[in-house]
Amino acid sequence: MPKPRELQPLPVPPGTGALEVLPALRRALDGEGPALLPVAADAPGQAQHLIGPLNPGEDAEHDPTALVIATSGSTGTPKGVLLPAGSLRASAEATHRRLGGPGEWLLAMPAHHVAGIQVLVRALIAGTTPRAVDTADGFRPDNFAAAARELPASDRPRYTALVPTQLSRLLNDGGEGLDALRGFDAVLLGGAATPPALLARARDSGVRVTTTYGMSETSGGCVYDGVPLDITEVDVDGEPGPIRLAGPMLARGYRNQPDAAAFAGGWFRTGDLGRFADGRLEVLGRADDxxxxxxxxxxxxxxxxxxxxxxxxxxxxxxxxxxxxxxxxxxxxxxxxxxxxxxxxxxxxxxxxxxxxxxxxxxxxxxxxxxxxxxxxxxxxxxxxxxxx
Missing domain, CATH: 3.30.300.30 (ANL, C-terminal domain)
Structure with a gap:
């Protein structure tokens, strides 16, 4: 019997330092070396309970577990989401198909969270070299503009991903940050619900915003502007009702929880409530909220x-x-x-x-x-x- 692969921490520096993890991330996607647990570099002991040999069922030779993402722990001790290389690749490739092809990516959020590290994964899958925003003094529009200028001049599309707070800051500041934002072919917006007024304001300002819905368990966003990616199945039981998701972007399960009910039957039970309106998924929030x-x-x-x-x-x-x-x-x-x-x-x-x-x-x-x-x-x-x- 082969020796179980290890899950090892991957300290991820903030800002431009996050690009230092690209070689390790590439190896993990190629199935080489250990599985990786991204953690903030200034909190290397985060989710220490997840470190160690992977258990039976948590790995597969044909599709090795590349990353384990620690959830934010809203209900207690953070869970570890087991993401195979195949799931990460499927998500990245489906994103590129929806947005207009593989492109140049700018990292603007922490890369120890799934939304941030997927920016790096997408760049690796696209064969491009990502850039990152300097966040030493927090997220600043002038630093965003400077980082955008560092993206290679090419005929490839230009993409970035933000949370609503970052988008609001760029819109409020105006100037070079907003000018830079207008230069992106798609700005993925997720992490939290986006106020409709903010979304309308961004689009009226010439920003090509795409709202995303997803989570660590789905390798990040899998429903864009209310429409599932071409690999994503969505089921809503009721009007409104609980949202379930399925597809090749799904995680393998939770670390140390072989029988997690959330993943039963090939579907992930999100814990969110939603409904379809005019053919688009509308997310109404957490059922337990x-x-x-x-x-x-x-x-x-x-x-x-x-x-x-x-x-x-x-x-x-x-x-x-x-x-x-x-x-x-x-x-x-x-x-x-x-x-x-x-x-x-x-x-x-x-x-x-x-x-x-x-x-x-x-x-x-x-x-x-x-x-x-x-x-x-x-x-x-x-x-x-x-x-x-």
């Missing part, structure tokens, strides 16, 4: 979309907090423009008019920033603790 208030169900995402459209609102997260009368009360945490703070009653009125009284927040908390887990994703657990103190 659903708020039960006074016996009625309220999905946070539609409330967030209404609030995000209001003047003076920069970011918003809606959640349920314990309430002695309602069971859960709908509460909105809002990051507001300091120079034009929105009127709280006007915000509530906007929700009431569009979604009804049940969905109207009982409380609106103005906060300086939203706690995050992963690139651009609000940490609802931390925020709930903050708002119930």
């Amino acid at each position: 659903m708020i039960i208030t006074g016996g009625e169900k309220v999905a946070p995402l539609p409330v967030e979309r209404v609030l995000a459209e209001q003047p003076g609102v920069h970011e918003v997260c809606v959640l349920g907090v314990p309430d002695p009368e309602w069971g859960q009360a709908v509460v909105a945490a809002v990051v507001a423009d300091p120079a034009a703070r929105p009127d709280e009653e006007a915000l509530r009125a906007a929700v009431r008019e569009r979604l009804g009284a049940v969905a109207t927040p009982k409380r609106i908390a103005l906060v300086d920033e939203l706690p995050l887990r992963g690139p651009g994703k609000p940490d609802r657990r931390a925020l709930a603790e903050q708002l119930t103190c």
Whole structure:
């Protein structure tokens, strides 16, 4: 019996330093050497419980496990998502087919998360050399523009991937950062729900934005602008109902969880709720984020979309907090423009008019920033603790 392959950490530096992992990543995609667990270089002990020999069923000689991605751990200890080389390749190739062919890629987000490392994977699959944004001082539009100028001049398409916060910063700053963004043939946008107003503003500004839906378990985005990639099957059981995904981009399963129910029957049960509208998948948020208030169900995402459209609102997260009368009360945490703070009653009125009284927040908390887990994703657990103190 052959010796089990090892899972070893792959420390990923931030910013331009992330490009240092390309040789190791190439070997992993080719099935050479150990499987790799990308971790932030400044937190090398992250997900240490996942390190060690791969178990039976976690690897395959014909399609070796290349990467294990540690999930962001919203429900406790991070899980390790087992991604075979074949799944990563299938995802990258399907992305190129949808966008217009293999191209030049600019990395603008942390590469120890699936959205970031897939930028590097796509470049390797395309046979191109990616560039990366200098993030030593955080994400800055001038550094984005400088990195974009470093992309090779060729007839290949130019691509990048952002989270909504980065897109908003580039739009607000204008100037050379926005000019550079307009030069990309596609800007993948994911990591968190995109407010419709932000999306419309980007497209009105000449930015070719493509929204993505996916997760570590699907090798990143697998539904673009609501339409599945040509390798992706989508099933929604109900209207709305739980979303299931299938296709060659799926992970092998979870590390140390051989019988994980989420992967039963060749489908991945995402834990999200959705529906099809005009032939496109509309994601309504996590099933476990659903708020039960006074016996009625309220999905946070539609409330967030209404609030995000209001003047003076920069970011918003809606959640349920314990309430002695309602069971859960709908509460909105809002990051507001300091120079034009929105009127709280006007915000509530906007929700009431569009979604009804049940969905109207009982409380609106103005906060300086939203706690995050992963690139651009609000940490609802931390925020709930903050708002119930």
